[in-house]
Amino acid sequence: MANQESYAGKINRKLNKKLRIIAVAAGREKADLVLKNADYVNVFSGEICHADIAVAEGLIVGMGQYSGTVEYDMTGKLVLPGFVDAHIHLESSLVSPKEFARAVLPHGTTTVITDPHEIANVMGTDGIEYMLQATEDLPVDVRFMLPSCVPATPLDEAGANLDYRAIDSFYDHPRVQGLAEMMNFVGAVNGDAQVVEKIVAAQAHHKKIDGHAPGLSGNALNAYMAAGVYSDHECSDLEDALAKLRMGQFIMIREGTAAHNLEALVSLLQPQYIERCMFCTDDKHPSDLLEKGHIDYIVKKAIRLGADPIMAIKAACHNAARYFLLNNRGAISPGYLGDFVVIDNFEDFNIELVFKKGRLMYDGEVKEFDAPQVDDYLSARAHDTFHVDTLTAADFADRRMRGVIGMVPGEIVSEDAGYADHIDVSADILKIAVIERHKNTRHIGIGYIKGYGLKRGAVATSISHDSHNIIVVGASEADMAAAVNRVVENRGGIVVVEEGTVLGEVALPIAGIMSDDRLENVNEALENAKAQAFTLGVSEGIDPFMTLSFMALPVIPTLRITTRGVIDVITQQYI
């Protein structure tokens, strides 16, 4: 109890910090940092303004004439507020949150709103707790929306089943902003009590609820919104986006690794609609992060597509901050966080400096920062999520007639390609299986897949949406077993095997979906594994792992494979 701060003590502590800030703002004391002679984007008036920007105690204290302990001359540069990603699953980067932060800082990202949906499907509330701890005090502020759909469907065998009471106490966490994308929009619209009570509980905590409802319109959209859902990041055409915006939803324009919606929606970046628009990525895979960037990539692309740069900047910072009630960021204004992106100009858009809370975090290289401390038991638990006995070819030897999932190049939807009862490489009929890995149930769902192209060996991955069991495709049942065993040995990841030999692999020991390694190393291993998969015959135009990772998600038509076999998503019947 000795270190429990009283209310009076807390007010006094904050008062003293505030008095310093006021003294610096008023010019009575020197600032910690001053960006001298700065042209900066004013998101309030939609102009470029010019002033010295002073920072103290990590906060902007004023724009005017200031001197500081540290000063940077901004002549010829342009200062922007730090960028905000309104919706991402951090796990999609395949690296730890610290490593993610290191990857996005050079791109000007200073706040992200993450939905730890993937890890929650593996570790339940411990997964949420792990991510909260692993993001504490990072130089990218990581805010959370609580996963709303774990498991994604009742057909999934996930690592957890989270009802409204399971996540309730997290709403008191200072970095939790609300309830993440309510993917079960059908349940919401139909008045499924277990779905709606999650929304009701979030509202009882005065929190935001994000939406996910591609193409929903008319009275169904009314019902979804009346339930309490005021954002959408699934719009891929302008008509859908405008219908939702008119109805009162905020539009998160998504441009990530899997979905590219900016081009279709860029015309929203105009005065009539801008207030309701922000940017998000949803997912960012390693190569995409390394090669394209993050929110800066979206801003650059928007400008290239003809958007007014200041509108694009507003969508990249201010509007997301306001939507999430993060009213101390997303603008250059007294009292706001000292989060800055310094670029050369809008045309070239080279990011030269990035500051987080007044601290220089990037100037051509990312500054060192500490990894957050995670409780030992949580760290141990995160690294021990596979409960699967060693498998042999016999476990995959099944010879019954099973459905054949027909892959569609460039899409994640699939076709019903009939039945098969054995592997036939010459006809491109491969065996596919999903191995339940959370609770050692020995559930192994077996089916066939056409279009993947593998000629020999097997490919296995524990990134398998949304329940992250192990999915494996093989031209040989022995190699399927070898690949899965190696995934388990690595405590998760991606493995490419031929004749029992591992040709390529990415170890993802954090919950089976994230690496402890550096992003560059993960990317290199991933690219190598991918090349090996192609060597084994995987068809051109197919991402050997990402495509596979959606084959066990029984909400995408037509056929999917689960731990209980092949299911027709349309009829919801196993075939």
Place this chain on the structure above:
Amino acid sequence: MANQESYAGKINRKLNKKLRIIAVAAGREKADLVLKNADYVNVFSGEICHADIAVAEGLIVGMGQYSGTVEYDMTGKLVLPGFVDAHIHLESSLVSPKEFARAVLPHGTTTVITDPHEIANVMGTDGIEYMLQATEDLPVDVRFMLPSCVPATPLDEAGANLDYRAIDSFYDHPRVQGLAEMMNFVGAVNGDAQVVEKIVAAQAHHKKIDGHAPGLSGNALNAYMAAGVYSDHECSDLEDALAKLRMGQFIMIREGTAAHNLEALVSLLQPQYIERCMFCTDDKHPSDLLEKGHIDYIVKKAIRLGADPIMAIKAACHNAARYFLLNNRGAISPGYLGDFVVIDNFEDFNIELVFKKGRLMYDGEVKEFDAPQVDDYLSARAHDTFHVDTLTAADFADRRMRGVIGMVPGEIVSEDAGYADHIDVSADILKIAVIERHKNTRHIGIGYIKGYGLKRGAVATSISHDSHNIIVVGASEADMAAAVNRVVENRGGIVVVEEGTVLGEVALPIAGIMSDDRLENVNEALENAKAQAFTLGVSEGIDPFMTLSFMALPVIPTLRITTRGVIDVITQQYI
């Protein structure tokens, strides 16, 4: 404990209501109310849209095709969201909150943000509590900002002295939005700890802090904002407003009884600035409410001045709601409150119907509604705020040399008009006094005033900013005593006396500043008293009571009268 609702019980109750709303929105059940064939203002897209608007459980559930238990055909009409006054002191209407609601409903007001600064100066926290109780469940939603400056200055002898701890528990009240106008901007900028800790405490509760800083600019404005103040309603010229808007303040464009700033600021109502602008009145006196209206008057005037009608509507509802985080109102959108204003068209702007939470409250006449229940002890306390012994002419017989306050026609500032030691009606030198009335201290400050014009009798009022002691001006000391005694007898109000006879009076027995009577009656009594004051000689161009009510406010230059004598506001010295 039996009626204490469990968390599960609360969620279940909200769930059942929500399921009904969803069912109506989806079209599975009939709506409670449908506005059929409505053209309505869409504040999200800045358009006029067309649909049936359905309401259930007091909330809008959808815009589309709906049928309802009650239906109104909106053909040829225009439906707007209910209006929001972003800043008002309800007490300025001189009537009870219930009566205020009855007065503004015909003008389309469905939410007001009040600062109970006046009653708090009389009754302290009991005054805040009184107003909270007296506004519970009114058909105009009354939200509160907690008074930040009671007393207004250390020179005031108010009924209370409220530090941050005194008001702290009110932040938990569901209708308290934050800390009201921080008038002591000098204290904030100078780092006065007692001022800044009020701001810090409001922030610790995640609440808004309103500003009040006419003309503040440069580093002082930076300091004021860095302290935590993000709105201003004191802008009277465009340059001041733009400077504050650029810095990051929200601008409350004020058009009330005392201040008329719309004309100067109307050009803010354009796409570049609109997101940061809203409307407020600050004060609305009875005749102004009855003759001009409320927020509707501002909208009409803005349109007449050339503003885009949809921009004006956004400022009149949506923008204030967003600023105050009242995210369930200020737009026509599923899940939002069923608060509607139905007008004929933008040009004539006749309000035909007003709905609050889906309930018809005005259709040419205001519908009956109950007065909120106020605790007996609070009601008794509110009606017993005068603690002054009976006075006689001897109490005002002072013959020392005293400062003469020189009135300036049409202004509330005053001049230093020298000294006097007796009443001299022929030279327009009248005696003025302030009688402390909260604690029976017998403090009576005496001075002289020039320019008021009274030839005989006396005028007294207990509306005397901000501490609401009794202020009296007289051509006769006996009439001064008689007028004050009558104010006390009436438990507050305004009295005009000649030769001991009451010629006109307004009884204001609620804290000495509000009436229990109907607005129309109060206005009639007030207009009569005013006429009587003019009969006694009060100069043309002077409001006999309002002008007087500012003469004891020792923050307005040059000379003022307090309970301790005449003070020079510039030098802060008694003269």
